[in-house]
Amino acid sequence: MKVKFALVLLSVLMFTANVRAQETAAESAENLRAQLLEVQIKEEDLRVRLAELDEAIKPENIERSLAGVGSTRPEELREARRRQLSIQRDGVLAQLKTLETSRQRLETAIVNADGRAYQESALPDITNQTLVASKGFSYQWLLLGGGGGFAVLALAASVVLYRRKLKLR
Numbered sequence: 001m002k003v004k005f006a007l008v009l010l011s012v013l014m015f016t017a018n019v020r021a022q023e024t025a026a027e028s029a030e031n032l033r034a035q036l037l038e039v040q041i042k043e044e045d046l047r048v049r050l051a052e053l054d055e056a057i058k059p060e061n062i063e064r065s066l067a068g069v070g071s072t073r074p075e076e077l078r079e080a081r082r083r084q085l086s087i088q089r090d091g092v093l094a095q096l097k098t099l100e101t102s103r104q105r106l107e108t109a110i111v112n113a114d115g116r117a118y119q120e121s122a123l124p125d126i127t128n129q130t131l132v133a134s135k136g137f138s139y140q141w142l143l144l145g146g147g148g149g150f151a152v153l154a155l156a157a158s159v160v161l162y163r164r165k166l167k168l169r
Contacts, residue, residue, distance in 0.1 A: 025116035032113055036106040043099045046092050053089040057082060 023031075055061060062081050071077050
């Protein structure tokens with residue numbers, strides 16, 4: 001039982017070590033630009049909706065929208081419609097304010113990511129130099145982190161199965 005747990009733990013540790021890749025600053029800046037574009041599109045849609053609400057809230061347009069509705073209290077209907085449009089307008093304004101804040105934060109983050117990308121591009125490529133300078137270490141790392149880890153796991157499993165087989169006899 002302890003051997004199985006150790007084998008599972010060993011395999012999880014070996015395979016998860018190489019799974020996670022770090023995002024470069026240039027990739028981060030591109031992702032932020034895509035997010036900024038989405039925010040700008042949402043902002044434009046909300047601005048169009050705000051213009052529609054501003055037009056609809058005008059008294060003559062409220063009158064026109066309620067022209068086919070008969071009521072003994074048309075003033076109350078007009079006031080209710082005006083309140084409804086005002087509430088919608090306030091909601092759109094709040095969403096616009098939130099998106100404006102998000103846009104400003106994204107713009108700042110893009111400037112920072114561009115700066116980091118510039119700094120990363122000015123640095124020497126250490127990974128290639130390290131692999132060339134220490135071939136033994138890099139080969140061992142690849143062996144343990146890649147297919148070699150699977151081979152070690154398979155060997156350990158076969159040893160455990162062989163010992164169990166001997167105990168059963």
